[in-house]
Amino acid sequence: METILDLIKNRRTTRAYKKMMISEEELGKIIEAGMWAPSGHNRQPWHFTIIENKEIMKKINLDTKEACKNSDDPLYHGWANNREYDAFYNAPLLIILSYRKDAFSPIDDLGAASQNMGLAAECLGIGSCWIGFINKLFENNFKKQDEYRSLLNIPDAYTLHHGMVFGYPKKDKLSPQPRRGTFNRIK
Numbered sequence: 001m002e003t004i005l006d007l008i009k010n011r012r013t014t015r016a017y018k019k020m021m022i023s024e025e026e027l028g029k030i031i032e033a034g035m036w037a038p039s040g041h042n043r044q045p046w047h048f049t050i051i052e053n054k055e056i057m058k059k060i061n062l063d064t065k066e067a068c069k070n071s072d073d074p075l076y077h078g079w080a081n082n083r084e085y086d087a088f089y090n091a092p093l094l095i096i097l098s099y100r101k102d103a104f105s106p107i108d109d110l111g112a113a114s115q116n117m118g119l120a121a122e123c124l125g126i127g128s129c130w131i132g133f134i135n136k137l138f139e140n141n142f143k144k145q146d147e148y149r150s151l152l153n154i155p156d157a158y159t160l161h162h163g164m165v166f167g168y169p170k171k172d173k174l175s176p177q178p179r180r181g182t183f184n185r186i187k
């Protein structure tokens with residue numbers, strides 16, 4: 001049994017997945033972990049949209065790449081112009097995270113939910129990847145927000161933000177990147 005610290009340190013971003021869908025029970029546990037995240041003023045403002053439909057994933061991938069072509073940040077142009085690039089790495093499952101418009105600290109709250117879900121997946125031997133890339137499709141784009149709210153049956157009160165993909169890993173874990181964060185301490 002891994003301790004929580006082992007679990008945190010062993011989780012690695014997964015970018016190659018087996019085709020097989022995770023079980024309903026595993027999916028339920030991942031969603032439950034997201035629901036138990038802390039949130040500013042306990043608003044619990046998240047909405048999770050569980051997508052297994054490959055056509056929809058393909059559409060989001062292509063639409064995001066199209067949106068990135070107009071980005072001011074040249075970093076995005078490489079992905080946008082790479083026909084081979086699949087933002088979801090062929091994962092069998094995408095969860096889109098949206099936040100309710102009355103959220104107190106929406107981005108922090110979705111971050112906490114995402115980390116909880118990634119750790120729950122790790123605990124179950126399931127790989128995950130945080131997909132911030134698709135935020136390029138949704139940010140400041142009311143038309144796309146409306147289009148996808150309707151396509152994905154997301155209630156009006158929510159703003160789509162980013163994704164997480166999940167699935168059984170196809171390859172061994174990548175080596176961890178050295179940790180570069182800093183801290184200081186005052187006594």
Ligand SMILES: Cc1cc2nc3c(=O)[nH]c(=O)nc-3n(C[C@H](O)[C@H](O)[C@H](O)COP(=O)(O)O)c2cc1C
Nearest residue numbers: 011012013014015129130131132133134174176177
């Ligand atoms: C906010 C955020 C957005 C991210 N977006 C993407 C993404 O769009 N695509 C991707 O492949 N990885 C994405 N990642 C994963 C990071 O690249 C990854 O966490 C980092 O390289 C460290 O690797 P590790 O998770 O294995 O420790 C994202 C991570 C975070 C926290």
